[in-house]
Amino acid sequence: MKKAIKLLSILFFFGVILMSCEGPAGIDGSDGTDGADGVAGADGTAICMTCHNAGTAYAAKFDQFYASAHALGTYFDRTGDCSGCHSTDGYLARMDFTSTSEIFDLDLTEQSAISCRTCHNVHTAYDATDWALTFTDQVTETILGLDNTDVASGVFEDMGDVNMCVQCHQSRNPIEVPSATSTTDVNISHYWGPHHGPQGNILNSQGGVEVGTGYPTTAFNPSTSFSHDCITCHMNEGNHSLALNESACTSCHSDIEDKLAAIQDEVEGKLTSLGRTLAALGGLDPDTETETVWNETLGEHVETIDTVGYHAMGSGYGGYGDNPVAADLGRCVFNYLIIAEDQSLGVHNPDYIITLLDNTITLVETL
Ligand code: HEC
Ligand code: HEC
Ligand code: HEC
Ligand code: HEC
Ligand code: HEC
Ligand code: HEC
Structure with a gap:
């Protein structure tokens, strides 16, 4: 308050000088005396209560x-x-x-x-x-990850507010990820891979080991009138629950549920069979869930063990591997993991994910 009064009196002082004379300004006058304290402000509680x-x-x-x-x-x-x-x-x-x-x-x-x-x-x-x-700064490098030039990653399109999401939702520390053409063995282990949130890379058509051809080179954004981005899908109308709000889609996709299910069914089917093949080849270990179910024929409860997913095979800690596998197998394992960890079963970028999956399946068939 005192500062404001001081500022006002200085402005007034110069105003008078400018209006009254035309020569060069004189030297600054000395500071005026401090004004008296103002009246008390509005009730602080009212300000707090607006939120x-x-x-x-x-x-x-x-x-x-x-x-x-x-x-x-x-x-x-x-x-x-x-x-x-x-x-x-x-x-x-x-x-x-x-x-x-x-x-x-x-x-x-x-x-x-x-x-x-x-x-x-x-x-x-x-x-x-x-x-x-x-x-909301653009993500121009994987800040914590190793900058791995082989796995195109880290420079994302400038997506405004969405930059915030992909600062965290990006691959982490892809240690020793093979390039599409390298020939050295890849050292994999339980924790090896792109971590659990590579959605930013996938949306940007990046992050996989791009074997074969046909990949889109720009981010997934199939409509000029609607941004298919993290916020429009997961925080539509500012919904902080992160759930997809399908009513935001129906104006353009009358059959949004069927559309998403078709993509997800295709990706899930292919991904599951790729996982099974890679486990048989010594690249993946199953994640299992044990369930107790009633068996009608035996008339008793039996335990069933279901495979719910896979992780890379090996026991090395952190991203560091202790299970060296041939480069081609390493490439296939990494691509399996990034598609699984993206968790959208294709929706985050149908073209990119399906191309990566098909090309990886073609490669695994040669092993
Ligand atoms: C513009 C909105 C806004 C206003 C105005 C506001 N707050 Fe908050 N306040 C928040 C938010 C957001 C949080 C964080 C809640 C959380 O993270 O769970 C918070 C948290 C708090 C907390 C919990 C402890 C903490 O710091 O996280 C207290 C206490 C609090 N506010 C008191 C006040 C008081 C007192 C005022 C008035 C002087 C006030 N707030 C004005 C938005 C506001
Ligand atoms: C500070 C880092 C950070 C930022 C910024 C961030 N997230 Fe997350 N997000 C996380 C973490 C960590 C989790 C996992 C939480 C857990 O399981 O404890 C998560 C989980 C999620 C999930 C999963 C919900 C589920 O049901 O499993 C969605 C969807 C999501 N975030 C979307 C977004 C969107 C959209 C933005 C941008 C507005 C965003 N996130 C910004 C770190 C972040
Ligand atoms: C580059 C950002 C980033 C870093 C660094 C990171 N995480 Fe995460 N992590 C995420 C995001 C984003 C998710 C949420 C993914 C989702 O819900 O799909 C996540 C999810 C997880 C989950 C799965 C949580 C669940 O609910 O299933 C675990 C476990 C985890 N992180 C552990 C760790 C540990 C331990 C470290 C450090 C050694 C770490 N993370 C470092 C971004 C990161
Ligand atoms: C076109 C809409 C769309 C866009 C764009 C989109 N998501 Fe998703 N996201 C989905 C759908 C659909 C799922 C799968 C949900 C399911 O099947 O339960 C999903 C799943 C996820 C999950 C797994 C947890 C969950 O809720 O099932 C995370 C984490 C996530 N998205 C984060 C992001 C982030 C971060 C971005 C931006 C880089 C993003 N999404 C962009 C629609 C979208
Ligand atoms: C992961 C990041 C994230 C977290 C955590 C988060 N918000 Fe938000 N919030 C956003 C984004 C992004 C938007 C803008 C959404 C949009 O563009 O529609 C937003 C918008 C808002 C708005 C509307 C602002 C406006 O200008 O109209 C309010 C209010 C708000 N958030 C409150 C909260 C409160 C309260 C919390 C904690 C309980 C919270 N947010 C936690 C990301 C976040
Ligand atoms: C303003 C119109 C519009 C809105 C709203 C819209 N989209 Fe789209 N979307 C399009 C267009 C145009 C395409 C490209 C043509 C096509 O595949 O239908 C597309 C394509 C897609 C694709 C890719 C389909 C594929 O097979 O490649 C997905 C997935 C998708 N949208 C999901 C969503 C979701 C989820 C929402 C709601 C959160 C949404 N869209 C809202 C216009 C829109």
Whole structure:
């Protein structure tokens, strides 16, 4: 308040000079005396209540967010690169870092799970401008991953607000991923592969080991009048639950459920059979679930073991492998994993995923 009064009196002072004389300005006058304190501002609680009250935009987003996977808070209390994508503090440090040690050296006590603060400037101006997004910089390199020129990855199209999503939803540390043509053995292990969130790479028609030909070279965006991106599909109309809102699709796709099911059925069928083949070849190990079911013929409960997916075969820790396999098998294993970890069964980029899958199946048939 005092500063504002001082500024006003200075502006007034110069205004008078400009109006009254035409020669060069004289030297600055000395500061005036401080003005008196102003009257008290509006009730602070009223400002707080514009957000912290039932029925506000805040309240709706709050409920949606806390029912979403983003609020699960897995692995936020880990040091190392995990926090760069799994914690608020790690993410903000990573976006701003001048050296990777700023993320790697974060204390466990400084970590908190993903929250409104990860993405919005909470309690900055205490008004609607706080909803601006924290970071929307274009992703031009895999910040934590090894920059692997063989697996085209890391430079994504500038997608505005969506850049925020793909800062975290991208492949992580693809250690020793073979190129499409390399001949050296690939050292794989249980944790080897693109991690669990390579959706950004896939949307950008990147990330797989591109054996064969026919790949799209631009990001998946099949309509000029609708952006098929992370936010339009998962946060349509600002829905923070992350669920797909099919009513946003029906104006153009009257049969959206059938359309998605057709893509997913094709990809799921081919991916499952690729997984089975790669397991038989010593590249993948099954992830299993044990179920107890009633067997009518035997008249007793029996245990069944179902395969629900696969991981790379080996027991080396981290991304580092202890199971060297031939380059072609390594390429096929990586492509299986990135399509499985993308989790959309083709929807994130039907052309790219189906081309990668078909070309990988052609290669595996030669092994
Ligand atoms: C523009 C909206 C907005 C306004 C205005 C606002 N808050 Fe908040 N507040 C938030 C958000 C968003 C969070 C984070 C909630 C979360 O992450 O679960 C929050 C969290 C909080 C928390 C929980 C502890 C914390 O910091 O996370 C308290 C306490 C709080 N606010 C008090 C206040 C008070 C007091 C005022 C008024 C001076 C105020 N807020 C004004 C949006 C607002
Ligand atoms: C480049 C960003 C990034 C880094 C770094 C990262 N993760 Fe993740 N991780 C993700 C994303 C994004 C998902 C969510 C994928 C999804 O739901 O499809 C995820 C999911 C997971 C999951 C599966 C969670 C579940 O609910 O199934 C585990 C486990 C996990 N991460 C562990 C880790 C660990 C441990 C580290 C560090 C050693 C780590 N992550 C580092 C981005 C990252
Ligand atoms: C993963 C990032 C992310 C998190 C976490 C997140 N938001 Fe958002 N929020 C967004 C994005 C992106 C938009 C813009 C959506 C759009 O373009 O339709 C948005 C929009 C909003 C808006 C509308 C802003 C406007 O200008 O109309 C509000 C209000 C909001 N969020 C509140 C919250 C609250 C409250 C929380 C925590 C409970 C939260 N958000 C957590 C990403 C996030
Ligand atoms: C700070 C990193 C980060 C940012 C930014 C981020 N995510 Fe996530 N996202 C994650 C992690 C980590 C998970 C997995 C949460 C878990 O399982 O604990 C996840 C999970 C998800 C899921 C999975 C939901 C499910 O049911 O499994 C979707 C969908 C998703 N995010 C979409 C988005 C979108 C859209 C944006 C951009 C508005 C975004 N994310 C921004 C890290 C992030
Ligand atoms: C064309 C719409 C569309 C776009 C664009 C899109 N998604 Fe999805 N996404 C889906 C559908 C559909 C699924 C599969 C959901 C299912 O089958 O249950 C899915 C699945 C996922 C999952 C797995 C967890 C879940 O909810 O099943 C994550 C994580 C995810 N998407 C994140 C992203 C991110 C990050 C982006 C942007 C890089 C993105 N999506 C872009 C429609 C889309
Ligand atoms: C404004 C019109 C419009 C809206 C709205 C729209 N799309 Fe599309 N979409 C298109 C066009 C045009 C194409 C390319 C032609 C085609 O495949 O139908 C397309 C293609 C697709 C494809 C690729 C189909 C393939 O086989 O290659 C998917 C998947 C898709 N849309 C999903 C969605 C989802 C999910 C939504 C809702 C969140 C949505 N679309 C909303 C216009 C739209």
